[in-house]
């Protein structure tokens with residue numbers, strides 16, 4: 110049987126995706142999107158519940174007993190001016206669905222609506238979670254804190270994220286690390302101002318900052334096991350007032366990405382030790398502000414293997430591929446995967462033959478809507494088969 114019971118459902122899913130795409134909303138402002146989700150779930154006879162303002166949870170209880178599966182889609186867009194050239198481009202200047210969350214929402218909605226009439230084929234309970242604010246500040250953790258994993262207790266959680274590096278029809282999986290943690294830091298360097306023609310009378314924070322930028326890269330190249338993956342990037346440097354004044358303050362900000370939690374928690378001390386050491390060498394001082402963001406997504410091995418088995422026999426998937434490596438981006442689904450066995454899957458959205466597709470978060474990003482059929486099939490097959498075996 111095809112993933113979509115009828116051509117009409119595929120048409121509906123595409124129409125929802127376009128409707129959401131044309132009206133993108135930022136994190137915790139997804140009012141129009143969650144109203145659409147609620148309306149369609151309710152029309153299909155699915156019980157819905159609101160959570161953390163714009164989050165929506167639809168629940169289908171099967172007619173037979175079984176485990177509880179959580180399927181998750183994110184709904185928010187990015188602060189970006191769209192240049193995709195699509196006829197249904199964003200009507201909100203400065204806001205764009207450039208990460209495919211419009212597709213995630215439409216696919217999960219399609220699966221839910223098509224399963225609503227097939228409760229007799231479901232053993233267990235399916236929670237369809239439409240989550241706000243994945244792009245920040247994060248909606249997964251507030252939903253978990255509000256109890257989305259309880260009543261009934263969730264046994265496994267699965268999400269799909271589009272990926273333009275894969276062709277339409279392809280579904281990618283892997284066990285273990287899937288996405289990186291994303292932490293941020295700000296380093297304030299203090300010195301002593303004065304005339305730039307008399308540097309010996311001040312403490313210039315500009316060369317100190319430059320040395321710190323270089324020295325911090327030794328963390329990834331010399332301090333951490335070379336088989337671990339860590340990215341440390343300085344994103345901004347702000348210092349100084351004028352060309353002939355010694356800068357008494359310079360501020361650096363950066364991000365740190367890791368796949369291993371032990372390595373991750375060691376990084377703040379390493380940054381602080383190096384920054385303080387360089388500052389001390391030059392008579393400067395510094396303060397580090399470090400903020401832990403999303404943890405890394407760790408795919409549960411047993412769950413992933415069960416899922417791969419289910420998807421090997423699923424319709425509308427041309428190829429199931431084991432992804433060779435994680436990506437160093439972040440995903441707040443990590444909180445679900447920390448709390449219960451979790452699996453993040455990748456869905457190809459590049460038209461076959463497309464050599465240079467625009468990437469996620471690019472103003473030019475567009476996806477092949479034929480991939481929506483594959484995504485709906487993945488959600489549907491997992492809902493039908495996973496609760497009985499997980």
Ligand SMILES: [Zn+2]
Nearest residue numbers: 208244469470
């Ligand atoms: Zn994104």
Ligand SMILES: [Zn+2]
Nearest residue numbers: 208210243270
């Ligand atoms: Zn995303």
